[in-house]
Amino acid sequence: QLARWNDTGMGYDPAAATIPQLLAGPVQRHPAAVALRRGPRSLTYAELEALSNRLAHALRARGISRGQLVGLCLERSPEMLVAQLAILKAGAAYVPLDPAFPAERLAYMAQDAQLALLLTQSSLTGLLPWPRERTLLVDADAALLAAQPDSPPPADELAARPEDAAYVIYTSGSTGRPKGVVVPHRAVVNFLLSMARAPGLSASDRLLAVTTLSFDIAVLELLLPLSVGAQIVLASRDEAMDGQALCALLLSSQATVMQATPATWRMLVEAGWAGSPAFKALIGGEPLPPDLAAQLLERCGQLWNMYGPTETTVWSTIMRITDARDITIGRPIANTQVHILDPRGQPCPIGVPGEICIGGDGVTLGYLRRPELTAERFIDDPWRPGARLYRTGDRGRWRHDGLLEHHGRMDFQVKVRGYRIELGEIEANLATHPQVARNVVIVREDRPGDARLVAYVVPRDEMPGAQALREHLRQSLPEYMLPQHYVQLQAIPLLPNGKIDRKALPAPTEASADASAPVRDAAAPRTPAEAAFFDLGGHSLLAMRAVGEMEAALGSRIPVRRLIFETLAQIAASMAPEAAPPPRRSWLDRLPRSRRARARASVED
Template sequence: MSLSRPAHCVPRQQECVDALVSAGWSRQATQIAVSQSQTQLTYAELEQHVARLCGRLRALGAGRGRRVGICLERTPHLPVAVLATLRAGAAYVPLDPNYPSDRLAYMAEQSDLCVLLTESALVTVLPAHDGCTRLVLDDPAEQPALAAVTPVPADAGLAQADDAAYLIFTSGSTGRPKGVSVPHRAVANFLRSMAQEPGMAASDTLVAVTTLSFDIAVLELLLPLYSGARLEIAPTRVAADGTALRSLLESTRATVMQATPTTWRLLLEAGWRGSPQFRVLVGGEPLPADLATALALRSEGVWNLYGPTETTVWSTLWKVQRDSTTIRIGRPIRNTQVHVLDAQGLPCPFGVPGEICIGGDGLSDGYPFDAAQTAERFIADPFATEPGSRLYRTGDLGRWMSDGQLEHLGRRDHQVKLRGYRIEPGEIEHCLRDLPDVADALVTVQTVSSGEPALVAYIVARGADTPSPTALRAALRQKLPAYLIPQHIVPLTALPRLPNGKVDRGSLPVPEHAAMRVCTPSFTDPREQRLVALCRELIGQDTITGEDNFFDAGGHSLLALRLLTRLEAETGVRLNLLRLANSSLRAIAEELPDGITPDTPETPARSGFRQKLGRWLGLPGGAP
């Protein structure tokens, strides 16, 4: 007997996403559908924009079996572009404007785009692609053509339930991103399930913070519009800044937000207090118990969500219990089956770990550009009664607990989740080995002295001279997005090996004990000395100097906010996050007030600030 946990099942409905999402818009025509700052679209205006853009896309050749690239900033154009593409019968392909141009060009070429939706500020991000028409949405010259098209109504029926709704690229172990094709029926099932639990109502306001290239944006952009709620789109700079995001949540009176644990910590560190009506949706990486407790104290409820891209965003969910010391990933969403299988493909008993395998209506169509990988990961479902049913082998380990809930236990392979991103270390290793100065490389996640998990690259130099971390990161940025750039780069004479030839990961040194350079710089400016000391503490690198850039030295957005918060507590000055990203620490130090000492005393004001910060984080005793 299978120990799978099927969610409640309903007859499969052959629905297309746009028709499902827009079905109720006419009943709430005057209500705000999408907003950002002073820009607002009612549901009637949203329908007009979608219908006209769909007509223009159809005139340019978009339709069933075709793909439309979307390379836009986070504005109200974004949901319009997604829904117009789906209404046209085509699949949308997210192209993040912050990705390196080579990566975007590869994704566009693989996808064989017929149209690229973009805006004037991003026209140069992607090179021209044969057979692909650029549609620049904010170009005045395009407006007459948009005005002249025949609007396409929501019930045009230009797509079928089994057609692809989107093609999304994830990190790939071969050195190139791999595409996953997700059909309309899977997205429709997902939206119907999420609307029921965790739930979404017309009275809700959801703040969307996730880039379109991360599949959890499907929930943020489509679920509010399906439910008749209000979608508030946070600009990229706001989504990355805890203080600005807190202000947006409070000013919009938001009632729900979905984000990774990293973003929720940013909010807590910025002093967000939540409200009894607020729902917290967390996913993308493991939810720490302390964070779950802190969020539960500030909200109506915290939902821990789990699911790989290949099974359409989220496949299981669990409402956090305030007195729980163990975090679960819960039970399957509707029309979804979850099995925990052993090496022979048999169900594991309660409490026994095995591989999590997922079946049901949420399954994607696999990897359209890699038939072998699709056959390996999508296997025949031995428990299904329907012929042709499949299971997706997630590579995640889990076990069923006695309370009927699923617990996540990590990975079978070396794939990792860090700050919400799915990372194949093999992709980074491949790019490092392609560099002329690197003979071998291995990438893993280590917990550094700051207590934070960090992406660490171990390299073996090709010649006598070891390349600098700055040079290596600069080279990697030409090929990889920011979330794949290692925070620490450690040189080794050779990778440690076991007798069988495999890398001995247990013998890899922690970064702080294998610095790429040894220096004990003298400081003439106490402000620079204090700033460098804080950066060394937060990043866990004792080789940082005033010449370094915070992010080049291994920092990331969460650590950056912690740095700015500490500096504000000590000096009363709040520095700009973008300035930190684009300047050396020495230049940043010059903006600090005179009189700061290398070891600032714990003044009553600073002590009170730290106590408040600790309470916001839900830590015993207050101080972090």
């Protein structure tokens, strides 16, 4: 029975399985079709091909080819897609470096990856101390790029092979440092061919892309449309964070497909998105709540639940959801096998939970320069000699109807608003604060749909303030990994066996159900006027609600980005009816100095 459920064979030529080869067909068939739209700009397939070919030749001229890693640090623009394709055509692999990440994290990833070259733009050069001679600027070096030939680079010994790396994605690491997952071309090609078949995408579709390139699900959003001749509608960072802006973009672009995490879909529903019977919603990154599934089924013609770790190439199982009361992660995608194993590595009987282990063509090459960790997580596949299984650390089971259920993590890795987070990485960085003796970080969901990171701290002497702890963590962690609450404890509660008793950790007392209260009450004595919304326990989903409530109450709308980077006093003053006209200087220049560089880096062109 299990062998039949894992019989997912789909024919393709592994020897010709590289991404440039897969994407060449639609360029020939649809040269005049629009490949990409971003605001008022658009590129046809022929234009995208020419631009990426020129950049690929420029990369080859700089010595970039097969086996090398190129850092990709660009804002969400057509140039980002051009650069992604050019690196692949040159034969190298791209390493996404999100401009919104802390400088320390970007520097670590660049050094760990041993980048051969950094591909970026002039406005972002201050983010990463990287030699100019090992940097290519897509704007300042425009004349050099324009002089290159617009034909594809030759498919010679410098071009990538199917087993060569296509990209390296850094994910949260339990030791306190992120780790790079090396994903080969053949795994990506197998994934794209499978996705084109189910959930399905055709040349008539328009896919709205909302995900940062540093999150591997962006591979579907940017490469799947190009593999079938469809159109990409690229949302800006601000649009992707604003429910109403996203609603407007879905409507104006006439998008037919969108992929997002449950948090983004919930944001859309709360913004009043009505959907369409012809619309296809892809959802993944964290468990699909039944109430959200019911809301999406009312608004969409198709709802697909997607599951898979980065280590097995984006998604490994999919399921079309038709009943919100019966949510599963479905069946393996093409050329993929899922085994449920017990602690001895033996198959669990049908219906019995165990560890989800994934094999097949999607299994990646392991962790970059981490052979011990690779050997621990990537094990020999007893069903396919010479192949490997990836131990996900997720708990699940096969149902008797041949569908898979996901039962959460077996360790302390979590998904919060779609981001994969090792709680140990937060704990390791928090432990470096001189006043922190011990700490433990967990995810709490004391109200349905409102998952929050909470840090419990045993101080060495006096308890540091929450703001001081946040600023300490901001030096090394991105915003999505910062706990919303910090709770002082005299001691970490323990079980009789000496392990941490996480169930005994108390709920934070400062949580508020009213999302916009911190902004409305910025002048009140109990609310620090110089604090930011996120410093008072806010997160991205609450920020969307707060913006909506403020607009309803005051009749004006602010960008969500201001809640991240401005203090409540600045926002409240700018929205007050008697407020003086705003100064001529940019709002970036009004930020505290510690936030200014990161905010400037994440502003759209």
